[in-house]
Amino acid sequence: MPVEILMPALSPTMEEGNLAKWLKKEGDKVSAGDVIAEIETDKATMEVEAVDEGTLGKILVEAGAQGVKVNTPIAVLVQEGESLDTGKSRGSEGSGEPLPKSEAKLQESAAPIPLGEANPAKAAAVPAAPKAAAAADPDIPAGTEMVPTTVREALRDAMAEEMRRDADVFVMGEEVAEYQGAYKITQGLLQEFGPRRVVDTPITEHGFAGVGVGAAMSGLKPIVEFMTFNFAMQAIDQIVNSAAKTLYMSGGQMGAPIVFRGPNGAAARVAAQHSQCYAAWYGHIPGLKVVMPYSAADAKGLLKAAIRDPNPVIFLENEILYGQSFDVPKLDDFTLPIGKARIHKQGKDVTLVSFGIGMTYAVKAEAELAAMGIDAEIIDLRTIRPLDFDTIIASVKKTNRLVTIEEGFPQSSVGDHIASQVMQRAFDFLDAPVITIAGKDVPMPYAANLEKLALPNVAEVIEAVKAVTYR
Amino acid sequence: MAAAARKPVAAKTASRKPVPRKGEPRDKAAQSRTAPVLKAPAPADFGKKEELAAYRDMLLIRRFEEKAGQLYGMGFIGGFCHLYIGQEAVVTGLKMAIRDGDQMITAYRDHGHMLAMDMEPRGVMAELTGRRGGYSRGKGGSMHMFSKEKNFYGGHGIVGAQVSLGTGLAFANKYRDNGAVSLTFFGDGAANQGQVYESFNMASLWKLPVIYVIENNRYAMGTAVSRSSAETDFSHRGISFRIPGMQVDGMDVRAVKSAADQAVAWCREGNGPMILEMSTYRYRGHSMSDPAKYRSKDEVQKMRSEHDPIEQVRQRLIDRKWASDDELKAIDKDVRDVVADSAEFAQSDPEPDVSELWTDVYVES
Numbered sequence: 001m002p003v004e005i006l007m008p009a010l011s012p013t014m015e016e017g018n019l020a021k022w023l024k025k026e027g028d029k030v031s032a033g034d035v036i037a038e039i040e041t042d043k044a045t046m047e048v049e050a051v052d053e054g055t056l057g058k059i060l061v062e063a064g065a066q067g068v069k070v071n072t073p074i075a076v077l078v079q080e081g082e083s084l085d086t087g088k089s090r091g092s093e094g095s096g097e098p099l100p101k102s103e104a105k106l107q108e109s110a111a112p113i114p115l116g117e118a119n120p121a122k123a124a125a126v127p128a129a130p131k132a133a134a135a136a137d138p139d140i141p142a143g144t145e146m147v148p149t150t151v152r153e154a155l156r157d158a159m160a161e162e163m164r165r166d167a168d169v170f171v172m173g174e175e176v177a178e179y180q181g182a183y184k185i186t187q188g189l190l191q192e193f194g195p196r197r198v199v200d201t202p203i204t205e206h207g208f209a210g211v212g213v214g215a216a217m218s219g220l221k222p223i224v225e226f227m228t229f230n231f232a233m234q235a236i237d238q239i240v241n242s243a244a245k246t247l248y249m250s251g252g253q254m255g256a257p258i259v260f261r262g263p264n265g266a267a268a269r270v271a272a273q274h275s276q277c278y279a280a281w282y283g284h285i286p287g288l289k290v291v292m293p294y295s296a297a298d299a300k301g302l303l304k305a306a307i308r309d310p311n312p313v314i315f316l317e318n319e320i321l322y323g324q325s326f327d328v329p330k331l332d333d334f335t336l337p338i339g340k341a342r343i344h345k346q347g348k349d350v351t352l353v354s355f356g357i358g359m360t361y362a363v364k365a366e367a368e369l370a371a372m373g374i375d376a377e378i379i380d381l382r383t384i385r386p387l388d389f390d391t392i393i394a395s396v397k398k399t400n401r402l403v404t405i406e407e408g409f410p411q412s413s414v415g416d417h418i419a420s421q422v423m424q425r426a427f428d429f430l431d432a433p434v435i436t437i438a439g440k441d442v443p444m445p446y447a448a449n450l451e452k453l454a455l456p457n458v459a460e461v462i463e464a465v466k467a468v469t470y471r
Numbered sequence: 472m473a474a475a476a477r478k479p480v481a482a483k484t485a486s487r488k489p490v491p492r493k494g495e496p497r498d499k500a501a502q503s504r505t506a507p508v509l510k511a512p513a514p515a516d517f518g519k520k521e522e523l524a525a526y527r528d529m530l531l532i533r534r535f536e537e538k539a540g541q542l543y544g545m546g547f548i549g550g551f552c553h554l555y556i557g558q559e560a561v562v563t564g565l566k567m568a569i570r571d572g573d574q575m576i577t578a579y580r581d582h583g584h585m586l587a588m589d590m591e592p593r594g595v596m597a598e599l600t601g602r603r604g605g606y607s608r609g610k611g612g613s614m615h616m617f618s619k620e621k622n623f624y625g626g627h628g629i630v631g632a633q634v635s636l637g638t639g640l641a642f643a644n645k646y647r648d649n650g651a652v653s654l655t656f657f658g659d660g661a662a663n664q665g666q667v668y669e670s671f672n673m674a675s676l677w678k679l680p681v682i683y684v685i686e687n688n689r690y691a692m693g694t695a696v697s698r699s700s701a702e703t704d705f706s707h708r709g710i711s712f713r714i715p716g717m718q719v720d721g722m723d724v725r726a727v728k729s730a731a732d733q734a735v736a737w738c739r740e741g742n743g744p745m746i747l748e749m750s751t752y753r754y755r756g757h758s759m760s761d762p763a764k765y766r767s768k769d770e771v772q773k774m775r776s777e778h779d780p781i782e783q784v785r786q787r788l789i790d791r792k793w794a795s796d797d798e799l800k801a802i803d804k805d806v807r808d809v810v811a812d813s814a815e816f817a818q819s820d821p822e823p824d825v826s827e828l829w830t831d832v833y834v835e836s
Contacts, residue, residue, distance in 0.1 A: 008544025011760035012551065032537065033754075033775070044762040051541045070546055127825050132835075170646070196646065202676070207635050207669025214639015217624055218574070220646060238666075241629050242636060249615035250625070251608035252831040286832050310834035 002082055003052055004073040007061070010039065010046045017041045019065045019074060028056045030077070037063075037074070054079040134339035134388055146327035154296035154328055155185050155261075155317065158303035159223060161333070163193055166221060169307055172199040172208060173225030173262070182227045183263060183322055209235030209260070213242045216256040216312075223307060226262035229278045229316060236281075243312040244287030259306045261315035264292070265357060265407050266444055266455060268320065275444035277408030279355065282314040283384040283417070289338055290384040292316040294359040296326035298382050301336030309338060316384075318357040341388035343395070347377035350465050351395040353418060354405040355381035358456070361405050361437075365461035374469060384414055392418060393426050400431040401468040405461055410438035432468035437461060507715035508706055512733055514725035519793040525567070525724045526784045526794075527802050529559035532583040533781060534803075534810045535592060536755075539582060539599055539613075543759050547818055548599045552613045555583035557754040560780035561686055562587040564727025565654055568735050572649065576624040576637040577656035579614035580686075580753075584656065588623045590616075592813035602820035609823040610831065631664030633657060634683070638670040641681035641744070652738045653681040660691025662705055671712040671744070678743035682734045683709070685748045686721065692757045693765040705748040714744050721749030722778040752778070 007017065018040040024030055031053040039046050057078035061068055068074065149157075163169045170193075175182045177190040177200040190198040201208040205226065212222040226232040232239065239260060247255030266275035282290045289311055293299040299317070306313035328334075344359070345366060354362040359380055366376045377395050381388065396402050402422055404415030415436030422434055440454045465471075517525065536554040543552045555562075558580075565575075566587040577584050585595050590606065598605025598616050606616045616626040624640060627633040637655025644651040661667060662685055674681050685705045689696055696703050706716035715737070720726040727749065734745040752774045756763040763771075788794040794802075 006545055008541075009546045009759075010544070012549060014760075041760070043760060044764075046760070046762045048544075049540075051537050070544075125825070127828055130829050202669075202672055204669040204672065206666045207638075207673060210632060210635020210666060211639040211642050211670065211673060214576075214624075214636035214641075215643040215646070216639070217636065218640050218643040220643050237629055237632060238635060242627070242632055246615075246617070246625070247834060248831045249607055249611040250617040250619075250831075251606065251610055252834075253607070253617050253619045254624070255834055257834075289833075308836070310836050 002057060002079065003054065003077040005036070005048075005050070005075040005077055007068045007070050007072045007074050008039070008048060009070045010041050011043060014041050014070060016067045016069045019061050019063055019068050020045060022059060022063050024056045026056055026059055030054065030056055050077065052077060052079065132339070132386065133390075134386070135337040137336055137340065137342070138334075140329045140331070145330040147330050148325045149296045149300075149328040150323055150325050151293075151296045151299045151317070152183070152185055152322040154300035154326075155303055156187055156189070158300045158307070159186070160189060160192065162304055162307040163189070163197060166307075168219065169221045169223065170197040170199065171223040171225060172201055172212060174201055174203055174227050176200060176225050181225070183319060185317075185322070186225065205231050205234040206238065209238040210242065212258055212260075213238050213256050213312075216243070216258040217246065217254050219257075221257045221259075221307060223259045223261060226260065228274060228319075229262055229264040230274050230276055232260065232262070232278070239282075239288070239312070239314070240285055244285050247311070248287060255310060256312045257310045259303070259309075259313045259315055261303070261306075262317060263319040263322070264316035265318055266439075266451075267318075269446060269448065269451060270444075271446040272443035277316075277356075277406065277439070278314070279316060279384045279406065280408055280412055280414050280417075282316075283387070283414060284412075285385075287312065288385060289313045290316065291338060291382065292356040292384055293382055294321065294354075294356055294380050296324070297328045297334075298336060298342065298380070300328055301334050302338060302382060304333075304335045305338050308335070313338070316356060321357055336382075339383045339386040339388060341391040342380045342382055343391065344378040344380045345376070347375040347399065349375045349399055350401040350403060350469055351377050351379060351392070351399045352403050352405060352461070352465070353379045353381060353392055353415070355384065355414070356407075358406045361456055361458050361461050364458045365465065368458065368462055369465055372471075374465060374471070376465065381414075387418070389418075389421055389425065392422065396422055396426050397429045400429055401465075402430070402434045403437065403461065403464045403468060404434070405437045405456055407439045407455055410436070410441050413438045432470070435464040435468060437464055507710065507713060509715050509717040509733075511717045511719045511726060512729045514720075514723055515729040515732070517725050517728075517787075519788075519791075521567070522784055522788055522793060523802075525560075525563055526781065526788060526799070527806065528563045528566070528587065529724065529781045529784065530803060530806045531592070531809065532559045532563070532586050534806050535586060535596070535813070536582060538810045538814050539596070540755070540759065542596075542600065542814060542817070548613065549601065550612055550614075551579070552599070552759045553580040553757065554753070554755045554759075555580055557774065557780075558686060558688060558721070558751045559583060560724040560727055561684070561721045561749045561751050562656075563780075564724040565682075565684060565731045567724075567728045568731030569652065569654065572622065572651040573654065573735075574622045574624055574637075574640050574651065575654045575656065576633045576640060577626070578630060578633050578658065578661060579626070579628050580658070581614070581616060581626045585616060585618070585621075585623055585626075588618065588621045590618050590621050590623060592809055593816040596813040596817035597820050600817040600820075601822060602817060603823045603827070604816065604820040608827060608831075610827065631657065631661040631666050634661065634664070634667045635670045638674050638679060638681055641674060641679035642677070644680050645677065650739060651680065652735055653679075654684055655681055656684045656686055658691065659685065659687040659689065659696050659700065659705060660694070662708060663691075663699060668712070671709055671714055674744040675709070675712040675714050678741060680738040680741075681744045682731070682738060683714070683744060683746045685746060686751055687748055688751050688753045690753070690757070690765065693761065693763075695765065706746055709744070709746045714746055716746030716748060718748045718750060721751035722774075722780045723783060724780055
């Protein structure tokens, strides 16, 4: 059966082109791969190759024709033992109907379904995003012993417990084994689990992040420690493009059950390149979960949950918090739900929302506010993504005032996102504009006095609360 | 002056005997310092069965890619589409050397690898057209396709990223001690990415079972190897990491097979990685919208007429009277039918249901 040669699309955006030149004339024999014509697109002059062999029976669009629409028949290829007449009649029958004609079979069986119209009736409507409700924290049985534990110990205990529980869990990173962790978070793990499961890597963040993701794609459950998340910028392509997106791009076949963890944000006097908060950065990415705990109990329960989670989890710690002690329940298997905020302190006059080290400002401010007669509610987000808006909105409906506190940069901050959502979901409940407190919009300075100014402080929180409560 | 002064120094360095490390016997140190550049073994001696299998497998890739190009021209395939035409012998020869459980991972010129790994042509083509029957249910497209079942780990759109990932697959193989080998493919362009060398270092340090297959098709998009690479012999790229490498005629499927056999054995014996530089050529542009003005028509035509991987096998089959012209035509027809069926499916299969917009972002735990 004669084959119509159609005006080809030669780039992702091409809709029409000019037929610059025919390199074969009617009656010429062509074989697959022969260049038969040249077409000008807006970007380049491209060659059109014959895909089938045969004789160029009829040229339908002359050289020099401008603005030829993609899929217009431009010539007819007659195959061995066929006559041009058939080609002509098919050509005229088919004109205006951009059916693929190069395979005879196609015309007789299922008609191609035009793009973008799989469900014509619903095509325009974007389906609503599914709403996943986060589980509540587990009940701590009455009488459970509470053990004062540093965040550092809590993180180590979480990893050790999960490594005992699941042989597929291993930890890799710089200085995690022999050195016992640059910040001593992996202390003792090498001794208990050996070098196969506690792997010292070279200083090669991009590479070992990719190695971790590859291992995770094949079903292992790596914990990748970054000495700091500042260094993970070298690896962010593997985190975002490989770890976060593969599940979606593979239609659910394979994802990356991996935890990236390490200290995040400013420590003390380490200046601009070592003092950045990545909560908002990673919080931006669908496919990632982002956890940023404040207390030791949350660090332990959430890290255990992160290791068990089948998705990539960014676990943002803070060097200054590592040495702080909090009560941790003594339980055999204490996990907490990712995606659930914790009401750190109930209150009725104003809602303070923070996370990670930001909580230290909220907690100190709350004590001073109480002395001033202002009863603040503190919400510790714990998870940045998925973000527990339900808990925030419920609180705002009670207090009608909201202040957010974080150390990261102000533009597109976590607080800004919360403010925007609260405005959309609880506008009528707000008695004052939301105030979002963040680090100053400058690279972190080194000088002690300037560094202090660049970070949020308790006085700023108190001022903001006074402003939203009109005191 | 400076150049003249440098010369004798270089000569001296080249002739200097390797210095044994402390506590190491002299001969062992010498051995470990030996430049690990290997001579490719002689092409495998294919019997009739292997020649016919290679012919059919390569032809399937060729015809599939021609059809993909055609469907792209008709607007059924969108975005970027990178064809493997000309390079068929590389993946086909490597596939002939591996066993069940071994993995493949590559970049975005990936259709040939998927077909070689026995993924269904219908599923691959339907992914190209963005339909629900595609391997990624229409959500990945040409550059992002996977099959856990067939041990194909993608299909990656970021140049070089698959090299670290493939090294991670090898890490998992070693962790599990399962004897499997990771075949990690990348091009001459990706060979200049930093993470490739980070991966080389870890793979050699930890003796990971990974074969780095560098498909040198001479052009990184439009930039010729000589314009992009200080060392154009890619089999040397592992020297600093003590990874042996060899240059292989990637247009001869038998040469690929014998080199692959050697590399697979090397990896399975626990010796760590090996680099196979496959000298190959892509006939088409980098992607569909590339007019390929950076090379001459004669160069392309010369490769096509003198080195075509499929024509080489066809000629041997005819010369040895292992197949008649008619028998080869029958294979061609059979392959065309498979491809036509995949194309038909890929055009008639519906687009994904709109609810798919929100699925597979997270695994529900």
